[in-house]
Amino acid sequence: MTSIYGLSARRIDGVEQSLADYRGKVLLIVNVASRCGLTPQYAGLEKLWRTYRDRGFAVLGFPCNQFANQEPGPEPEIAAFCQTQYxxxxxxxxxxxxxGPGTHPLYRYLxxxxxxxxxxxxIxxxxxxxxxDRQGRVVRRxxxxxxxxxxxxxxxSLL
Known part of the structure; x- marks a missing residue:
């Protein structure tokens, strides 16, 4: 695989979305958690998104509970937390x-x-x-x- 565009992921609202929908955009893909010492980074991620989205940039957040049980809630709770707090x-x-064995295909590729x-x-x-980058290739971790x-x-530099 040479890009993310052949993959899909379920949005927090339950709808499956092809990552090809982001073709031509610069992306920042982040595994996130609501109860982590780094959770305040949501504010910085949102600022990047608001600053550059009109120029073809998107932040994609992927909640994960694999690190010290820091994202234990269901999707509606995660979405509400992110919206109300950040x-x-x-x-x-x-x-x-x-x-691990259940790694999402996107993260296997990344x-x-x-x-x-x-x-x-x-991770x-x-x-x-x-x-x-705009071609769906990983530039940096x-x-x-x-x-x-x-x-x-x-x-x-990528926009």
Whole structure:
């Protein structure tokens, strides 16, 4: 596979969406959680989305409960939390697994295209970020602690 466009994912509202719908956009794909020390990054992700969405950019959030049970609730609860606490309007998807035998196909692709530190494929924590170019290819993987605003120059270079 050479891009994300052959994959799909279930949105947080339950509707299956082809990632080909994002063809031609620069994407930031992030595994998110509501009860994590990094959860305030939602504000920075939303700011990136609002700043660049009219130029062909999107943030795609994928809730995951694989790290210290920090996203235990059902999708409606996750959506409500994101909206009320951080005014999130960027696309959110259904809860997925990013590691192990149940890894979502999107994350299998992302991890193989951009391994982590020392070539490790595993996602280490919530808020690992993958920057995707307009052709659906992974440009770079960012550690969970990298604040969204730090990605601004990289995003602008792809727009």
């Amino acid at each position: 005014d999130v309007s960027f696309p959110l998807f259904a809860k997925i697994e990013v590691n 991890k193989s295209a951009a391994p982590g530190l020392l070539g490790s494929a595993a 280490k924590w919530n808020f690992t970020k993958f920057l995707i 960012y550690a969970p602690t990298v604040e969204p605003k730090v990605l601004t120059p990289a995003i602008e």
